[in-house]
Amino acid sequence: xxxxxxxxxxxxxxxxxxxxxxxxxxxxxxxxxxxxxxxxxxxxxxxxxxxxxxxxxxxxxxxxxxxxxxxxxxxxxxxxxxxxxxxxxxxxxxxxxxxxxxxxxxxxxxxxxxxxxxxxxxxxxxxxxxxxxxxxxxxxxxxxxxxxxxxxxxxxxxxxxxxxxxxxxxxxxxxxxxxxxxxxxxxxxxxxxxxxxxxxxxxxxxxxxxxxxxxxxxxxxxxxxxxxxxxxxxxxxxxxxxxxxxxxxxxxxxxxxxxxxxxxxxxxxxxxxxxxxxxxxxxxxxxxxxxxxxxxxxxxxxxxxxxxxxxxxxxxxxx
Numbered sequence: 001x002x003x004x005x006x007x008x009x010x011x012x013x014x015x016x017x018x019x020x021x022x023x024x025x026x027x028x029x030x031x032x033x034x035x036x037x038x039x040x041x042x043x044x045x046x047x048x049x050x051x052x053x054x055x056x057x058x059x060x061x062x063x064x065x066x067x068x069x070x071x072x073x074x075x076x077x078x079x080x081x082x083x084x085x086x087x088x089x090x091x092x093x094x095x096x097x098x099x100x101x102x103x104x105x106x107x108x109x110x111x112x113x114x115x116x117x118x119x120x121x122x123x124x125x126x127x128x129x130x131x132x133x134x135x136x137x138x139x140x141x142x143x144x145x146x147x148x149x150x151x152x153x154x155x156x157x158x159x160x161x162x163x164x165x166x167x168x169x170x171x172x173x174x175x176x177x178x179x180x181x182x183x184x185x186x187x188x189x190x191x192x193x194x195x196x197x198x199x200x201x202x203x204x205x206x207x208x209x210x211x212x213x214x215x216x217x218x219x220x221x222x223x224x225x226x227x228x229x230x231x232x233x234x235x236x237x238x239x240x241x242x243x244x245x246x247x248x249x250x251x252x253x254x255x256x257x258x259x260x261x262x263x264x265x266x267x268x269x270x271x272x273x274x275x276x277x278x279x280x281x282x283x284x285x286x287x288x289x290x291x292x293x294x295x296x297x298x299x300x301x302x303x304x305x306x307x308x309x310x311x312x313x314x315x316x317x318x319x
Contacts, residue, residue, distance in 0.1 A: 136170070137170065137171035137172050138170070138171055139168055139169060139170060139171065140169040140170065140171050140279065140280060140281045142165035142166075142279065153271055153275075154221075154267065154271065155221045155222070155223055155264070155267060155268035155271050155272075156223065156268075156271045156272065156275055157223075160223050160225060161275065163225045163229075163230065164225065164229070164275060164276070164279055165279065166230070167229055167230055167231075167232050168232055169232060169279060169280055169281075170232070171281055172281075172283050173232075173246065173280065174246060174247070174248050174276075174280040174288055175246045175247070175283055175288060175289065176243070176246060176247035176248070176288065176289050176290075176291060176296065177247070177248045177250065177273055177276060177277070177288050177289070177290045177291075178237060178238060178247045178248065178249050178250070178291055178292070178293055178296060179250050179252070179269065179290070179291070179292050179293065179304050179308075179313065180208065180237055180249060180250065180251045180252065180293045180303050180304050181251065181252050181253075181254055181255065181256040181261075181303055181304035181305045181308065182211075182251055182252070182253050182254060182255075183255055183257075183303070183305075184253070184254075184255060185214075185216065185254060185255050185258075185259065186214070186216035186217045186253065187211075187216075187217050187253050188211060188213055188217040188218040188224060188253065189206055189208075189211040189218075189224035189225075189226055191217060192206050192207075192208070192211065192251070193205040193206035193226070196236070202236050204227070204228060204231075204233060204236065205226075205227065206226040206227065206228065207228075207235060207236035207237045207249065208226055208228070208235060208237050208249040208250065208251040209225075209226050209228045209229040209235055209248045209249050209250065210223060210224065210225060210226060210229065210248070210249070210250045210251070210272060211223075211224040211226065211250075211251045211253065212224075212250065212251070212252050212253065212265050212268050212269055212272070213253050213265075214252070214253045214254045214261070214262055214265055215262065215264070216253070217253070218253070220262055220264040220265070221262065221264030221265055221267060221268040222268070223268055223272055228249075229248070235247060235248070235249040236249075237249035237251070237293070238293070238296065238297055238298075239297055239298050239299045240297075240298050243296065243298075247296070248276060248280075248288075250269065250272060250273075252265050252269065252304060252308075253265075254305075255305065256304050256305025256306070256307050256308045257302065257305045257306050257307065258307070259307065260307050260309075261307075261308065261309070266309070266312070270316065273290055273317060276288070277290075290313065290317035290318070292304050292308065292310060292313060
Protein backbone atom coordinates (compact mmCIF):
# COMPACT_ATOMS: atom_id res chain seq x y z
CA UNK A 1 0.00 0.00 0.00
CA UNK A 2 2.79 2.34 0.82
CA UNK A 3 4.64 1.48 -2.35
CA UNK A 4 1.59 2.20 -4.52
CA UNK A 5 1.12 5.62 -3.06
CA UNK A 6 4.71 6.47 -3.71
CA UNK A 7 4.55 5.38 -7.32
CA UNK A 8 1.40 7.44 -7.93
CA UNK A 9 2.94 10.49 -6.34
CA UNK A 10 6.01 10.13 -8.48
CA UNK A 11 3.93 9.72 -11.66
CA UNK A 12 1.67 12.80 -11.12
CA UNK A 13 4.49 15.33 -10.87
CA UNK A 14 6.10 13.79 -13.81
CA UNK A 15 2.92 14.05 -15.88
CA UNK A 16 2.42 17.57 -14.71
CA UNK A 17 5.93 18.44 -15.67
CA UNK A 18 5.59 16.97 -19.14
CA UNK A 19 2.45 19.23 -20.06
CA UNK A 20 3.14 22.29 -22.06
CA UNK A 21 1.69 25.70 -21.30
CA UNK A 22 -0.67 25.40 -24.23
CA UNK A 23 -2.00 22.09 -22.92
CA UNK A 24 -2.48 23.58 -19.47
CA UNK A 25 -4.46 26.50 -20.87
CA UNK A 26 -6.77 24.24 -22.88
CA UNK A 27 -7.28 21.99 -19.88
CA UNK A 28 -8.20 25.07 -17.77
CA UNK A 29 -10.67 26.38 -20.30
CA UNK A 30 -12.34 23.00 -20.62
CA UNK A 31 -12.65 22.66 -16.91
CA UNK A 32 -14.21 26.15 -16.64
CA UNK A 33 -16.78 25.32 -19.30
CA UNK A 34 -17.91 22.31 -17.30
CA UNK A 35 -18.63 24.49 -14.25
CA UNK A 36 -22.28 25.57 -14.25
CA UNK A 37 -23.74 27.81 -11.52
CA UNK A 38 -26.45 26.26 -9.48
CA UNK A 39 -29.21 28.85 -8.62
CA UNK A 40 -30.10 29.26 -5.00
CA UNK A 41 -33.52 28.01 -4.12
CA UNK A 42 -35.90 31.08 -3.62
CA UNK A 43 -38.56 30.95 -0.94
CA UNK A 44 -41.70 29.55 -2.39
CA UNK A 45 -44.59 32.05 -2.84
CA UNK A 46 -47.95 30.44 -2.81
CA UNK A 47 -50.24 32.36 -5.21
CA UNK A 48 -53.59 33.40 -3.79
CA UNK A 49 -56.52 31.71 -5.39
CA UNK A 50 -58.58 34.01 -7.61
CA UNK A 51 -62.03 34.76 -6.16
CA UNK A 52 -64.80 33.10 -7.98
CA UNK A 53 -67.33 35.49 -9.46
CA UNK A 54 -70.75 34.91 -8.03
CA UNK A 55 -73.32 34.22 -10.69
CA UNK A 56 -75.65 37.17 -11.28
CA UNK A 57 -79.19 36.11 -10.53
CA UNK A 58 -81.89 37.11 -12.98
CA UNK A 59 -84.00 39.91 -11.46
CA UNK A 60 -87.57 39.05 -10.83
CA UNK A 61 -89.87 41.87 -12.01
CA UNK A 62 -92.28 43.16 -9.46
CA UNK A 63 -95.86 43.44 -10.39
CA UNK A 64 -97.19 46.95 -11.04
CA UNK A 65 -99.91 47.81 -8.50
CA UNK A 66 -103.24 48.62 -10.01
CA UNK A 67 -104.70 52.07 -9.26
CA UNK A 68 -107.46 52.12 -6.72
CA UNK A 69 -110.84 53.32 -7.96
CA UNK A 70 -111.29 57.08 -7.61
CA UNK A 71 -107.58 57.96 -7.53
CA UNK A 72 -106.39 60.86 -9.70
CA UNK A 73 -103.58 58.98 -11.36
CA UNK A 74 -102.07 55.48 -11.33
CA UNK A 75 -98.91 54.59 -9.41
CA UNK A 76 -95.74 54.96 -11.53
CA UNK A 77 -94.28 51.82 -13.04
CA UNK A 78 -90.96 50.86 -11.28
CA UNK A 79 -87.82 50.43 -13.37
CA UNK A 80 -85.79 47.27 -12.66
CA UNK A 81 -82.06 47.37 -12.03
CA UNK A 82 -79.64 44.38 -12.14
CA UNK A 83 -78.72 43.01 -8.71
CA UNK A 84 -75.21 44.02 -7.67
CA UNK A 85 -72.47 41.88 -6.10
CA UNK A 86 -72.80 40.66 -2.47
CA UNK A 87 -70.85 43.72 -1.24
CA UNK A 88 -73.43 46.00 -2.82
CA UNK A 89 -76.47 44.07 -1.70
CA UNK A 90 -77.67 47.07 0.34
CA UNK A 91 -78.34 49.03 -2.87
CA UNK A 92 -82.05 48.87 -3.77
CA UNK A 93 -82.78 47.05 -6.98
CA UNK A 94 -85.77 49.22 -7.91
CA UNK A 95 -85.64 52.90 -8.81
CA UNK A 96 -89.12 54.46 -8.72
CA UNK A 97 -89.95 56.80 -11.55
CA UNK A 98 -91.09 60.33 -10.66
CA UNK A 99 -94.46 61.10 -12.16
CA UNK A 100 -94.65 64.45 -14.01
CA UNK A 101 -96.55 67.25 -12.30
CA UNK A 102 -99.95 67.89 -13.87
CA UNK A 103 -100.15 71.07 -15.92
CA UNK A 104 -102.23 73.81 -14.30
CA UNK A 105 -105.64 74.34 -15.76
CA UNK A 106 -106.38 77.78 -17.21
CA UNK A 107 -108.14 80.21 -14.86
CA UNK A 108 -111.72 80.79 -15.97
CA UNK A 109 -112.77 84.39 -16.56
CA UNK A 110 -114.29 86.25 -13.63
CA UNK A 111 -118.05 86.58 -14.11
CA UNK A 112 -119.90 88.79 -11.60
CA UNK A 113 -123.44 87.81 -10.71
CA UNK A 114 -126.43 89.64 -9.28
CA UNK A 115 -127.91 93.03 -10.05
CA UNK A 116 -127.09 96.65 -9.36
CA UNK A 117 -129.50 98.76 -7.26
CA UNK A 118 -130.91 100.05 -10.58
CA UNK A 119 -131.85 96.51 -11.60
CA UNK A 120 -129.12 96.04 -14.21
CA UNK A 121 -127.76 92.50 -14.44
CA UNK A 122 -124.08 91.88 -13.80
CA UNK A 123 -123.37 89.01 -16.15
CA UNK A 124 -120.57 90.30 -18.37
CA UNK A 125 -117.26 88.46 -17.90
CA UNK A 126 -114.34 90.52 -16.68
CA UNK A 127 -111.15 89.31 -18.31
CA UNK A 128 -108.09 89.43 -16.09
CA UNK A 129 -105.21 90.79 -18.15
CA UNK A 130 -101.71 90.46 -16.75
CA UNK A 131 -99.26 93.29 -17.11
CA UNK A 132 -96.82 92.93 -19.97
CA UNK A 133 -99.27 91.33 -22.42
CA UNK A 134 -100.05 94.61 -24.17
CA UNK A 135 -97.47 96.33 -26.29
CA UNK A 136 -95.94 99.41 -24.73
CA UNK A 137 -97.21 102.38 -26.73
CA UNK A 138 -95.05 104.95 -24.98
CA UNK A 139 -96.10 107.90 -22.83
CA UNK A 140 -98.93 110.34 -23.40
CA UNK A 141 -97.54 113.89 -23.86
CA UNK A 142 -98.74 116.42 -21.30
CA UNK A 143 -99.20 119.15 -23.92
CA UNK A 144 -102.51 117.55 -24.95
CA UNK A 145 -104.00 117.85 -21.47
CA UNK A 146 -105.85 121.11 -21.95
CA UNK A 147 -109.40 122.26 -22.39
CA UNK A 148 -108.18 124.91 -24.78
CA UNK A 149 -105.44 127.52 -24.58
CA UNK A 150 -107.81 130.13 -23.18
CA UNK A 151 -109.62 127.83 -20.77
CA UNK A 152 -109.91 129.41 -17.32
CA UNK A 153 -109.77 126.87 -14.49
CA UNK A 154 -111.28 127.82 -11.16
CA UNK A 155 -110.66 124.72 -9.08
CA UNK A 156 -107.94 123.15 -11.19
CA UNK A 157 -105.13 125.27 -9.75
CA UNK A 158 -101.70 125.51 -11.43
CA UNK A 159 -100.18 123.20 -8.79
CA UNK A 160 -102.88 120.58 -9.42
CA UNK A 161 -102.44 120.81 -13.20
CA UNK A 162 -98.68 120.55 -12.77
CA UNK A 163 -99.11 117.44 -10.58
CA UNK A 164 -101.38 115.84 -13.18
CA UNK A 165 -99.02 116.66 -16.04
CA UNK A 166 -95.84 115.46 -14.35
CA UNK A 167 -97.10 111.89 -13.98
CA UNK A 168 -95.74 109.46 -16.58
CA UNK A 169 -99.00 108.37 -18.20
CA UNK A 170 -98.83 105.45 -20.62
CA UNK A 171 -100.84 105.67 -23.80
CA UNK A 172 -104.03 103.64 -23.67
CA UNK A 173 -103.64 102.84 -19.95
CA UNK A 174 -106.69 104.54 -18.41
CA UNK A 175 -109.97 103.45 -19.99
CA UNK A 176 -112.40 104.57 -17.27
CA UNK A 177 -112.94 107.42 -14.81
CA UNK A 178 -115.04 106.24 -11.85
CA UNK A 179 -116.88 108.64 -9.49
CA UNK A 180 -117.29 107.71 -5.78
CA UNK A 181 -118.46 109.23 -2.53
CA UNK A 182 -116.63 108.73 0.76
CA UNK A 183 -119.77 107.80 2.75
CA UNK A 184 -118.58 110.15 5.50
CA UNK A 185 -119.68 113.74 6.07
CA UNK A 186 -116.10 114.97 6.34
CA UNK A 187 -112.59 113.89 5.47
CA UNK A 188 -109.71 114.54 3.13
CA UNK A 189 -106.96 112.64 1.31
CA UNK A 190 -104.71 112.43 4.37
CA UNK A 191 -107.48 111.04 6.64
CA UNK A 192 -108.63 108.50 4.04
CA UNK A 193 -105.03 107.43 3.39
CA UNK A 194 -104.52 106.67 7.09
CA UNK A 195 -107.79 104.74 7.26
CA UNK A 196 -107.10 102.67 4.14
CA UNK A 197 -103.55 101.88 5.19
CA UNK A 198 -104.15 101.05 8.88
CA UNK A 199 -107.70 99.71 8.94
CA UNK A 200 -108.25 98.38 5.43
CA UNK A 201 -104.62 97.14 5.30
CA UNK A 202 -104.00 98.59 1.83
CA UNK A 203 -100.29 98.59 1.17
CA UNK A 204 -100.47 101.63 -1.11
CA UNK A 205 -102.76 103.64 1.17
CA UNK A 206 -105.42 105.94 -0.28
CA UNK A 207 -107.57 103.86 -2.64
CA UNK A 208 -108.48 106.77 -4.95
CA UNK A 209 -106.36 108.77 -7.36
CA UNK A 210 -108.11 112.06 -6.54
CA UNK A 211 -110.23 113.47 -3.68
CA UNK A 212 -112.53 116.52 -3.91
CA UNK A 213 -113.32 118.19 -0.56
CA UNK A 214 -116.67 119.51 0.69
CA UNK A 215 -115.37 122.33 2.90
CA UNK A 216 -115.23 120.48 6.22
CA UNK A 217 -111.79 118.84 6.44
CA UNK A 218 -110.49 120.50 3.27
CA UNK A 219 -111.58 123.31 0.98
CA UNK A 220 -114.96 123.18 -0.74
CA UNK A 221 -114.16 121.94 -4.23
CA UNK A 222 -110.46 121.52 -3.35
CA UNK A 223 -108.81 118.86 -5.54
CA UNK A 224 -106.21 116.66 -3.85
CA UNK A 225 -103.93 114.34 -5.82
CA UNK A 226 -103.22 110.89 -4.37
CA UNK A 227 -99.94 109.02 -4.66
CA UNK A 228 -101.57 106.40 -6.88
CA UNK A 229 -101.80 109.01 -9.62
CA UNK A 230 -98.32 110.45 -9.20
CA UNK A 231 -96.87 106.91 -9.13
CA UNK A 232 -99.25 105.75 -11.89
CA UNK A 233 -100.29 102.56 -10.11
CA UNK A 234 -103.58 100.74 -9.92
CA UNK A 235 -106.36 102.00 -7.66
CA UNK A 236 -108.19 100.16 -4.90
CA UNK A 237 -111.66 101.59 -5.40
CA UNK A 238 -113.38 98.88 -7.51
CA UNK A 239 -113.98 95.23 -6.59
CA UNK A 240 -111.91 94.00 -9.53
CA UNK A 241 -108.14 93.90 -9.93
CA UNK A 242 -108.50 94.27 -13.69
CA UNK A 243 -110.73 97.35 -13.46
CA UNK A 244 -108.53 98.91 -10.78
CA UNK A 245 -105.64 98.74 -13.22
CA UNK A 246 -107.44 100.68 -15.96
CA UNK A 247 -109.81 102.96 -14.00
CA UNK A 248 -109.06 106.32 -12.36
CA UNK A 249 -110.89 106.80 -9.06
CA UNK A 250 -112.29 110.21 -8.00
CA UNK A 251 -113.87 110.47 -4.54
CA UNK A 252 -116.27 113.23 -3.48
CA UNK A 253 -116.12 113.77 0.27
CA UNK A 254 -119.61 113.35 1.77
CA UNK A 255 -122.39 110.90 2.51
CA UNK A 256 -124.38 111.41 -0.66
CA UNK A 257 -127.15 109.08 0.49
CA UNK A 258 -128.16 111.88 2.88
CA UNK A 259 -126.60 115.05 1.48
CA UNK A 260 -126.26 116.60 -1.94
CA UNK A 261 -122.77 117.29 -3.26
CA UNK A 262 -121.87 120.97 -3.09
CA UNK A 263 -121.90 123.13 -6.19
CA UNK A 264 -118.18 123.62 -5.81
CA UNK A 265 -117.65 119.87 -5.74
CA UNK A 266 -119.60 119.35 -8.96
CA UNK A 267 -117.77 122.22 -10.66
CA UNK A 268 -114.40 120.82 -9.55
CA UNK A 269 -115.45 117.33 -10.68
CA UNK A 270 -116.38 118.74 -14.11
CA UNK A 271 -113.02 120.49 -14.53
CA UNK A 272 -111.06 117.47 -13.30
CA UNK A 273 -112.78 115.01 -15.65
CA UNK A 274 -112.31 117.33 -18.65
CA UNK A 275 -108.61 117.76 -17.85
CA UNK A 276 -108.00 114.06 -17.19
CA UNK A 277 -109.69 113.08 -20.45
CA UNK A 278 -107.26 115.31 -22.32
CA UNK A 279 -104.30 114.09 -20.27
CA UNK A 280 -104.78 110.35 -20.78
CA UNK A 281 -105.66 110.68 -24.47
CA UNK A 282 -108.17 108.83 -26.60
CA UNK A 283 -108.42 105.07 -26.99
CA UNK A 284 -109.34 103.95 -30.51
CA UNK A 285 -110.58 107.44 -31.25
CA UNK A 286 -112.88 107.60 -28.22
CA UNK A 287 -112.54 109.52 -24.98
CA UNK A 288 -112.21 107.84 -21.60
CA UNK A 289 -115.55 106.49 -20.32
CA UNK A 290 -116.94 108.22 -17.22
CA UNK A 291 -119.17 106.13 -14.94
CA UNK A 292 -120.52 106.23 -11.38
CA UNK A 293 -119.22 103.46 -9.17
CA UNK A 294 -122.52 101.54 -9.08
CA UNK A 295 -122.60 101.25 -12.89
CA UNK A 296 -119.36 99.26 -13.17
CA UNK A 297 -118.65 97.58 -9.84
CA UNK A 298 -118.95 93.75 -10.09
CA UNK A 299 -120.65 93.70 -6.66
CA UNK A 300 -123.87 95.63 -5.90
CA UNK A 301 -123.23 99.05 -4.32
CA UNK A 302 -125.13 102.33 -3.89
CA UNK A 303 -121.97 104.46 -4.36
CA UNK A 304 -121.80 107.39 -5.11
CA UNK A 305 -125.09 107.68 -3.23
CA UNK A 306 -128.79 108.17 -3.86
CA UNK A 307 -128.53 111.97 -3.97
CA UNK A 308 -125.71 112.12 -6.51
CA UNK A 309 -126.91 113.80 -9.79
CA UNK A 310 -126.64 110.82 -12.17
CA UNK A 311 -128.62 112.66 -14.86
CA UNK A 312 -126.12 115.54 -14.88
CA UNK A 313 -123.17 113.15 -15.17
CA UNK A 314 -124.83 111.27 -18.02
CA UNK A 315 -125.70 114.44 -19.95
CA UNK A 316 -122.29 115.99 -19.38
CA UNK A 317 -120.07 112.99 -20.15
CA UNK A 318 -122.39 110.50 -21.81
CA UNK A 319 -122.49 108.05 -18.90
